[in-house]
Amino acid sequence: MNEPTLVSARGVSLAFGAIRALRDVELDLWPGEVLAIVGESGSGKTTLLNVVSGRLRPDDGAVWYRDPQGVLHDVHAMPDPALRRLHRSDWGFVHQNPRENLRMGVTAGGNVGERLMAQGARHYGDIRAAAIDWLEQVEIDPARIDDFPRTFSGGMLQRLQIARTLVTHPRLVFMDEPTGGLDVSVQARLLDLIRTLVARLRIAVMLVTHDIAVARLLAHRIVVMQGGRVVETGLTDQVLDDPQHAYTQLLVSSVLQA
Amino acid sequence: MKGYNFGYLDEQTKRMIRRAILKAVAIPGHQVPFGSREMPLPYGWGTGGIQVTASVLGPGDTLKVIDQGADDTTNAVSIRRFFARTAGVRTTTHTEEASVIQTRHRIPERQLREDQILVYQVPQPEPLSRLEPSQAETKRLHALADYGLMQVKLYEDIARLGQVSISYDYPVMVNHRYLMSPSPIPAFDNPKMHGMPALQLFGAGREKRIYAIPPYTDVRSLDFDDHPFRATRAPHACGLCGATDSYLDEVVTDDRGGRLFVCSDTDYCASRRETTQAAAQ
C-alpha cells in the first residue's frame, strides 16, 4: 500500500513488573481499514489497544498518528488536552461492557448527542435529529430516544454505545471484544451492523478479539499476538487459510475443532 | 469593638484572601482555592462571603447585606451587625448608597455601578458537582473547557420536561471560557451578571473557593440556539409597589390562605413606594 498510514506503532514495549505485556511491537493501520488483534487470553491485546490509543504509556517505542491535515503526532508526546480532544472527535472507543462508556442516568438521545455537544453543537433540534438518525442506523426504534439505557437489552446497549461513538464520524475506532458476553444470535447481528457501518463510513477500526470467526468476518488484516509479541501479520484470509507461524496454526485449528 | 482586628480577620489572612481575589479577577469564572478560616458563624451563614467582604472592606466603605433580597432577615441583620461591630463601617439598606453589598440568593434590582462590589455567598461553587462527583475530574473538565456534560443535562431537561428545569443556580459561561455557578440566585437574575459595571466576587467557605467576574465581563446562561435562555418571573405586578419588572416572592398574608406577590428586593420596593407617594403629594 502506498497510501500513508493512519497509525503506526514502532518498537513498542511495556512491562508490568516481571510480566512483559508487549515486546517490540510493530503495527500499521491504514485509513478505512479494519485490523483485528487476535491471540489467547493474556497475550497483550488489550494492552496494545491501550498503548496505541494513548491510554497507557509504553516503556519503549512510539505510536504515531496522522491527523486529517497529514501531520504526524507522537501520541505519547501529545499534551493531555490535545489527546483528549482527539478522543472525543477523530477517535472513538467501544468497550466490551457498554456500561463503562454509556451514561446510565441519561436518556438514549442524550447519550448519542453528548459527543456532538462536547464538540460545540448548540441546536437542540439538530442534535435530536442526529440522535434519531443514529438510533435508526444501529437498529434501535427511534421511539426509544427518551428511554434510559437501563431499560435496554445487552445487544441494544452495545448498539447504543456504537451510535454514541460514531455520531461524530470518527476516523478511527478502537474496539475491545465488542461482541463479548453477548448471545451468539445477538453477536451475529451486531457484527453485521459493525461491518456495514464501518464500510459505509470508511472508519478505520482496531479490533481486539480472541474469536477468530469475528476477525474473519470483520477484518481486512490480522495481527496475531503471543506472549506480548506479534508472531504473524497479514491479510485475514491469507493468515487464516494458510497460517505460517505454529501458534497461528494452533489458534486456527482449535477453532476448526470447536 | 476591642480585641478584634478591623473586620475580624487578621491582616495576614486578609492579604492571603486578597491574593486569591486578585487571581480570581485575573481568570474570570475560575475557582481559586483559599485557606478558609473558622468564623464565629456556622457554614451556611455565608462564611465564604463574610471572609471576602472582610478582605475588601475599608473604613470608608458603606455596607449593605441582603438575604433573599431582604435587608431585615436574621441572617442579613446579623452579618451587617457583625461588620458594624468588628469594622465600625457605615451600613445601609439602600442599594445606591452601598459601596459593598454582600448577598445571598439575589442580585439587587437596581443597576449597580463601577464603584460598587457585589459579594455572593456560595454554598457549592462547582457547577458540575451534581453531574460529576470526582473533584479531580471536574478540575480536568474545567482545564479542558470540556462542558458537553452540562449541555447534556440541559438536553435531558428539554427532552423529558419540554424546557430547562433549572430555576436557581442556573449555570453560566464566563468570558467564553469557564463554566460557573452563579450561586443559588434565581435564573431571573442571571442576565444582570452580564456586563455588570460592578465587580462581582464569590466566596464559598466550606468548599474554600473564591471566584470572580470583573466589571463588564461577558456572562452567558447556557442554552440551545433553538431553546434560548429566558429569565422568568411570576406573571404578576408587585402587590405593594406595582412593579412588573422585579422578581417576586409569594407571601402568605393571613391564615385563610390569602396570598400576595411582592418584590423580593425590599429596598427596591420601598423606594418605588416612596417615589409614588412623593409624586402624589
Ligand SMILES: Nc1ncnc2c1ncn2[C@@H]1O[C@H](COP(=O)(O)OP(=O)(O)OP(=O)(O)O)[C@@H](O)[C@H]1O
Ligand atoms: N494493569 C496491569 N497490571 C499488571 N499486569 C497487567 C496489567 N494489565 C495487563 N497485565 C498483564 O499483561 C498481560 C497482557 O494483558 P492483556 O490484558 O493485554 O491481555 P489480553 O490479550 O487482552 O487478554 P484477554 O483476552 O484475557 O482480555 C497479562 O499477563 C496481564 O495479566
Ligand SMILES: [Mg+2]
Ligand atoms: Mg483483553
